[in-house]
Structures are given as C-alpha cells and as structure tokens.
Amino acid sequence: xxxxxxxxxxxxxxxxxxxxxxLTWIATEEGxxxxxxxxxxxxxxxxxxxxxxxxxxxxxxxxxxxxxxxFISRDGLSIFDRPNFSFKRLRIPTPISVLVDDxxxxxxxxxxxxxxxxxxxxxxxxxxxxxxxxxxxxLSTNSFKVKGRQKTMKLLNRSGDVVIGTDQGLNxxxxxxxxxxxxxxxxxxTDGSLNVISKLSDDMVLIGYDSALKIxxxxxxxxxxxxxxxxxxxxxxxxxxNNNLSMIDExxxxxxxxxxxxxxxxxxxxxxxxxxxxFNENNEISNEKFIFRNTQSNLNKL
Numbered sequence: 001x002x003x004x005x006x007x008x009x010x011x012x013x014x015x016x017x018x019x020x021x022x023l024t025w026i027a028t029e030e031g032x033x034x035x036x037x038x039x040x041x042x043x044x045x046x047x048x049x050x051x052x053x054x055x056x057x058x059x060x061x062x063x064x065x066x067x068x069x070x071f072i073s074r075d076g077l078s079i080f081d082r083p084n085f086s087f088k089r090l091r092i093p094t095p096i097s098v099l100v101d102d103x104x105x106x107x108x109x110x111x112x113x114x115x116x117x118x119x120x121x122x123x124x125x126x127x128x129x130x131x132x133x134x135x136x137x138x139l140s141t142n143s144f145k146v147k148g149r150q151k152t153m154k155l156l157n158r159s160g161d162v163v164i165g166t167d168q169g170l171n172x173x174x175x176x177x178x179x180x181x182x183x184x185x186x187x188x189x190t191d192g193s194l195n196v197i198s199k200l201s202d203d204m205v206l207i208g209y210d211s212a213l214k215i216x217x218x219x220x221x222x223x224x225x226x227x228x229x230x231x232x233x234x235x236x237x238x239x240x241x242n243n244n245l246s247m248i249d250e251x252x253x254x255x256x257x258x259x260x261x262x263x264x265x266x267x268x269x270x271x272x273x274x275x276x277x278x279f280n281e282n283n284e285i286s287n288e289k290f291i292f293r294n295t296q297s298n299l300n301k302l
Contacts, residue, residue: 006040008033015060020067027058032071043087051086053078060149062098066121070098077109079123090123096144099153104160104175110144110153116164129173129180137179140168145193151236151301152194156218157202163218165194165207172218185214185223198237200264204283208234213268215283226277228288233271235300240265262286269302270294 009031016026024035032043032053046052055073062070069080076092094112101108105121115130116139132138144152144166152165160175169184185191192210199205203219213229216222241264264279273294278287 004035006035008040009042009044009056014058017061017063019063019069025061025069027061027071029057031056032058050089051081051084053087054089054091060098062100064100064121065102068121072098077123088123090119092117096146096148097150097153099155099162101155101160101162103158106160108153108162110164111142112146113143115139115142136182137177139164139180140171140182141166143167147193148195151196154197154199154205156199156205161218163197163199163205163216165197167193170194170207170216183216183221183223187212187225192233195234196237198239198266200239200266200279201283206237206239206266206268206277208237208268210234226285229268229270234268235271236269236302238267238302240267267291267302269300 008026008028010028012029014027014029016024018024022037026033026035030044034041034043043053044056045054053071053073054075054077058071058073060072062072064070071078071080071087072095074094076095077090077098079088079090081088092109092111093114096110096112099108106126107119107121107123109117109119111117115128117128118126120126129139131140131142148165154163156163156172162173164171164173169182169188172181172183173179174181191212194207194209196208197205200215203217205216205218207214207216210233211231213226213232213234215224215226217224262278263281263283266277266279268275268277271294274291276289276291277285278289280286
C-alpha cells in the first residue's frame with residue numbers, strides 16, 4: 001500500500017473510483033478531485049456558474065455503463081460533461097441511493113424524505129414514487145437513511161422489477177403494473193433495521209438486518225431465516241456467481257473453484273467478522289465458512 005503523494009482539497013474522503021478512461025476521482029467534503037496521472041484537478045461549486053458542481057461536498061460517485069459519471073451531493077446530482085469539462089445539474093432534495101437499470105435505461109434515485117425519483121438516461125424526469133396512506137400499492141415510506149446508501153435498493157430482474165428495503169419492510173416495484181407490493185417478515189419486530197440487500201437470482205435476494213439474515217423468495221413470497229446468524233448484526237453483503245469470481249482477490253480470500261455444484265457465493269460482513277456462504281444449484285446454502293474477524297469497529301462496507 002502506498003500513500004497518495006498529491007495534495008487534495010480535503011483530507012475527509014467520502015468516495016473514490018478509477019473511471020473507464022483511467023482517471024482517478026476522489027470525492028471530499030470540500031471539493032471533487034480528479035487525478036489524470038500527472039496532476040490533481042479540483043472542482044467546486046461556484047454560485048455564479050451553473051455548469052459547476054451543485055455542491056462541493058460530494059457524497060458518492062457512480063459511473064454508468066455508457067461511461068457517464070454522476071456525482072451525488074445533498075443538493076442533487078452533478079453529471080460530468082467530458083467534452084466541456086463542466087457539469088450538468090440535476091436538483092433533487094437530499095438523494096441517498098442511485099440505482100441504474102441498464103435494460104430499460106432508467107435511474108431510480110431514493111431520497112431522505114421525498115420518496116423515489118425516476119429519470120431516463122438523458123436525465124429527463126419520468127415520475128416520482130411517494131407513499132400514499134390510502135393506497136396499499138404505493139411505496140411504504142418516503143424516507144430512506146444514509147446508512148443504507150447503495151445497499152438497500154437493487155434491480156431484481158430483466159423485467160425492471162426493483163426490490164427496496166425500508167424500515168416498514170420490503171417493497172417490490174412491479175414495472176408492468178407500475179405499483180408496489182409490501183412484504184413483512186413474521187419476526188420483523190425483533191429483526192431491527194434492514195441494512196443491506198444482495199441479489200441471488202431473478203426471484204431471490206439475501207437480506208441483512210440488525211439481528212438477522214434472511215432469504216426472500218419473490219416467486220413464493222416467503223422469507224427463510226438463516227439460523228446461524230440469529231442475533232448477528234449484518235453490515236454488508238456481496239454475492240458472486242461462479243462466472244464472475246475474477247472480481248475477487250484470491251490473495252485476500254481463498255476460493256475453491258473445483259466444485260461444480262456452486263451457484264453463488266455470498267460474502268457477509270457482520271460485527272463479528274466476514275463469512276462466506278456457498279449456495280448450490282437448488283439455491284440452498286451448502287457450506288458456511290468464517291474468513292476473518294472484524295477487528296475494526298468502523299468496517300461496515302465491502
């Protein structure tokens with residue numbers, strides 16, 4: 001590990017990525033930094049310039065498959081205009097997560113108090129989903145928490161259905177009917193907050209709570225508890241199929257690739273440590289392995 005030898009606009013770093021062009025972007029509380037291999041360029045919000053960042057404090061960075069870069073701040077989204085080295089502004093009140101649906105070319109943006117906004121890939125507004133107390137097929141809440149950023153809203157299948165975790169339970173958006181279904185586990189009162197969702201298949205997700213780990217089957221509309229994680233705080237989950245194991249650093253995590261009966265591997269980060277769950281072709285857990293102990297209390301994301 002080497003130290004980045006260049007001065008940044010702030011030492012408080014919120015996110016960083018290397019984009020498809022090899023440029024390193026570092027989001028801080030006092031500006032956006034871009035390293036081109038020779039020098040650091042700093043971008044900030046300028047009140048008199050509507051082509052500058054919406055806000056200098058960048059919370060997160062997302063790159064779309066078309067290589068568009070989106071920078072998230074509490075005031076909305078700033079989309080990088082590469083040819084002009086400037087930004088397009090999209091004001092959204094306190095965005096939390098951005099979900100990209102490449103199939104239907106849509107962006108779902110959850111917010112802290114205003115439900116979910118939907119845009120097309122040209123960033124034109126399509127619709128807004130909000131809770132309607134008189135409509136049981138509406139979104140169950142308008143509020144999404146910062147701790148669930150990029151963890152609790154996932155694309156479920158190629159039909160454009162979206163699974164969304166809230167404090168009021170699980171919501172599944174059905175694109176065909178343009179409505180929501182709500183699902184609550186029998187033990188929801190003792191599960192605590194829903195912290196993370198990880199997709200297993202087109203109709204199954206793995207869900208981590210404050211004190212539980214469960215599998216939700218959208219086809220059968222059922223929850224299955226994983227007993228060995230009862231009372232365990234789940235911070236994050238990453239799931240890989242056998243076809244994308246190249247994304248895992250085998251110098252850090254030893255992977256057995258000899259078995260033909262492994263369909264998915266889920267890495268579950270808890271307050272106790274990191275676990276690996278092996279799912280077989282029947283979507284059942286065939287093996288559970290403890291990898292390392294979580295000795296850093298602030299380690300909450302994979």
